[in-house]
Amino acid sequence: MKIVPISLPTPFYIGAVNVYVIKEDPITIIDTGPKTRAAVDALRAGLKQNGLTTGDIRRIVLTHAHEDHCGLARSLRDEAKDAEVFVHDWETGHRAGRLEHEDSLRLLMRAGVPEDELRTMRALYDEVRQYADSLEDDHCRALNDEDELEFETGALRVIHTPGHTPGSCSFIREADRTVIAGDCVLKRITPNPVISPDPIDSSRRFRSLAEYLVSLARVRSFAPTLVYGGHGEPIHDYEELFNRYLRAINDRQATVLRLLPKNGASAWEVSRLMFPDADDVHKFLAVSEAVAHLDQAHIEGKIALEMSDVREIYRPLVAN
Ligand SMILES: [Zn+2]
Ligand SMILES: [Zn+2]
Secondary structure, three states: OEEEEEEEOOOOOOOOEEEEEEEOOOOEEEOOOOOOHHHHHHHHHHHHHOOOOHHHOOEEEOOOOOHHHHOOHHHHHHHOOOOEEEEEHHHHHHHOOOOOOHHHHHHHHHOOOOHHHHHHHHHHHHHHHOOOOOOOHHHEEEEOOOOEEEOOOOEEEEEEOOOOOOOOEEEEEOOOOEEEEEOOOOOOOOOOOOOOEOOOOOOOEOOHHHHHHHHHHHHHHOOOOEEEEOOOOOEOOHHHHHHHHHHHHHHHHHHHHHHOOOOOEOHHHHHHHHOOOOOOHHHHHHHHHHHHHHHHHHHOOOEEEEEEOOEEEEEEOOOO
């Protein structure tokens, strides 16, 4: 069961995205790249080098539904005629477009994002949406934790690894403990836990960082020998990366706690203190980051959280 990585260009800040072709019946592609001419051309060239065309693809499996990973799923599905698309059910919100969802707007308002910034975020988001065709529910089959994707001579086991998004999945080939991890594990950067509604109760916020920490530990429990990420080079030393991530997450929490003003602040205000120079889409990523760390500190009993009008305000604990 041969896993072939193909790197595709994206118009995004993160740079190239990795997709993985499993060169064995049924021919399967894990992630697709964004819907751009350059990505399609690179994908066709990569497949050709392996004696394949898009028409040979039988299964399209998505690690998660961000545009750089799922953008071409719809057109590949159409081109490959009877190819099936697999994605975790908890990605529905992403598939349908995050900020078009009233729920997501409400979450951003609760996080204290001002009206004009919400409008800008929405406009930026509409721009990003052009890089993906949306998938209808009846186009997709659900990936479930512990499912097996079977091949002629082996299988990939589905591991639900929520955090970066609620429905993020990884795939393990147990024979040699190789993991394909999407944006759950990236060599050079700690993935951003993107602000999302809770997939079970959309009026609540998804506890992205708490879930993410569990996912990182779950991947570790397989003692992977090789991890293929959604961006950048493969990881040979997961243990080192795991410890580095934990340190980075702890350091970030310490920064957030240090920046939190005595009289409290919204996640938006904290994000502006953390990343004063962030602009465009980075303001959205910054507020996601702030929410994730503030929620985690709150879950750990280190700070208080209260509602003030429509905004949530985080406060340092007062000593009795
Ligand atoms: Zn992503
Ligand atoms: Zn990505």
